[in-house]
Amino acid sequence: MSRRASPLPLAVSVGEPSGVGVDVTLAAFERRQVLDLPTFFLIADPEMVASRAERLGLDVQVRTIGRPSECGADARFFDVLPLVNHHSEAPGRPDPANAAGTIEAIDRATRLVLEGSAGAIVTNPIDKKALYDAGFRHPGHTEYLADLCTNLTGQACQPVMLLTGPDLSCVPVTIHIPLADVPAALTSELILSTARIVARDLRARFGLERPRLAVSGLNPHAGERGAIGHEDENIIRPAVEILRTEGFDVVGPLPGDTMFHPEARARYDVALCMYHDQALIPAKTLAFDETVNVTLGLPIIRTSPDHGTAADLAGTGTARPNSFIAALRLAGRMAGATEAEQDAAA
């Protein structure tokens, strides 16, 4: 698979303005040349961005652009596509009044990628509770982007959350739901559809021809052959067997506690886990600074740093930009590969 950089700029959404999103974006901009980062612009309130840069003591000049094609025209400037909705600059103090701008940035970035003006969307973290308090009805970006893409394209899509780092890639089959609801939400069909999307997108977007999948169990010891819970034998194992008959390279159900040590990880490309923390605890513990959150199953490329808003660090200059930089790099590579394939097919 080609790994050329995307010639289209990446659209970065501002995320929660009281969090570290702008801080890590500015830090990445400052290192763009030395790190040879893909070209990107931020969708945000330019005044808020300029205030944050000043608070951080950064010598960054914000330039307002009207469209993505203007991005990078003068490399000295930090390009911002302005929001219609105003964002106040108040680090560490999430405010539902900012929700409209936060959502607007995600919407506009998505539309720009769908219309072919931007190569991919890189999202900064949102404060989910602040958005819920303002009436946002989706658990997170992952589910929201799927709804948005479905509405904009007319094609239904199932979003799949992939956390990918240097030594582990994993997918939570159930995503943002209470732990108590997981057993009822877990079906063989959901495991099957998730695994099929993972295999398809790892091939198309990452160049992995036949990814090796490892499926976790749900209960301790993967249910101890039915003695500690029934889901492993009645729901997960049948799904794994169907996947095998379909030609997938897949093992499972594997006990969740022993599938993440180094020798175990060497045997698979992606772990399919049954619930959010089963996947995200090992991913963030192994490589909090390098892991990237990617949404599979969408008609667009979306990446994000693995961390949240880190409101305690906003405006202090201590937030590490590493995961955001990894998200930019990965989005650039994925978009470049997609564009190369489209060129080849043309």
Ligand SMILES: NC(=O)c1ccc[n+]([C@@H]2O[C@H](COP(=O)([O-])OP(=O)(O)OC[C@H]3O[C@@H](n4cnc5c(N)ncnc54)[C@H](O)[C@@H]3O)[C@@H](O)[C@H]2O)c1
């Ligand atoms: N993609 C997203 O939109 C996304 C992802 C995760 C969490 N969130 C949201 O973020 C909010 C806060 O969540 P949380 O506290 O569980 O997680 P968090 O990642 O914001 O913070 C966890 C800990 O890690 C530290 N940390 C986070 N990012 C860091 C960085 N770049 N450099 C140095 N230290 C960093 C924080 O200071 C904190 O101590 C919640 O509202 C949550 O929903 C959003």
Ligand SMILES: N[C@H](C(=O)O)[C@H](O)COP(=O)(O)O
């Ligand atoms: N589940 C993610 C995490 O804990 O890192 C986070 O909430 C981001 O989810 P979205 O990308 O769907 O907002």
